[in-house]
Amino acid sequence: MNIVLLTVGKTDVKWVKEGLDVYVSRLQHYVPFKVTEIPELKKAQALSRDQVKEKEGELILKHLSPADTLILLDEHGVEYRSTEFAGMLEKYMLQGTRNLVFAVGGAYGFSPEVHARARAKMALSKMTFTHQMVRTVFAEQLYRAFTILKGEPYHNE
Numbered sequence: 394m395n396i397v398l399l400t401v402g403k404t405d406v407k408w409v410k411e412g413l414d415v416y417v418s419r420l421q422h423y424v425p426f427k428v429t430e431i432p433e434l435k436k437a438q439a440l441s442r443d444q445v446k447e448k449e450g451e452l453i454l455k456h457l458s459p460a461d462t463l464i465l466l467d468e469h470g471v472e473y474r475s476t477e478f479a480g481m482l483e484k485y486m487l488q489g490t491r492n493l494v495f496a497v498g499g500a501y502g503f504s505p506e507v508h509a510r511a512r513a514k515m516a517l518s519k520m521t522f523t524h525q526m527v528r529t530v531f532a533e534q535l536y537r538a539f540t541i542l543k544g545e546p547y548h549n550e
Contacts, residue, residue: 394485395425395492396535399456400528401449401499402433409525416532423539428528429456433499442501450504453496461492463511465503466527470514475548478515479538497527 404410413428420426431452437445457463462485473481485493495515496507503511517530540547 394490395427396420397426397492397494398428398497398528398531399431399453399494400428400497400524401431401453402524403430404428404525404528406525409529412529413532416529416536419536420532420539423536423543426532426535428532431456445499446501446504447506449499450507453498453503453507454510457494457510458492461494462490463494463496463507465507465511465514466495466497466517466531467503467514468516468521470516472516472519475534475537476541476550478534479541482535482538483542495531497524497531500524 404413417426417428431449434440434445434448440448482493496503496511498507508514517527517534522530537548
């Protein structure tokens, strides 16, 4: 299984990028994983929220193939404990999922078309994180999930 973290905008906060790079590197031991960054819209301030979501949604959908399984990282999604998230990943692996894409939207969330294309929505917390920080938090949780699945001593419970 390949896993992609698809994000709107670049990771330009140095310490966030450094943390993300640590977990991207660690994940390579377990699964092909990459972060794909979609450039932010130019002149977005001239657009309404709905227009921004629609245009970002078009860009997100262009990065997906029909066979990709899309999961939105969304504040209204299901919250998982780390062990439950590991179980969810294992389920997708056992189902033969080839490409699992987790998407982080822009500041205003996802368009209705992206919501319609998604298989599921997942929340990392009830708290709100910056879209930059979500990348590192997600990568760490993905790494944690794989150590749980492998029975390695990273996660203590």
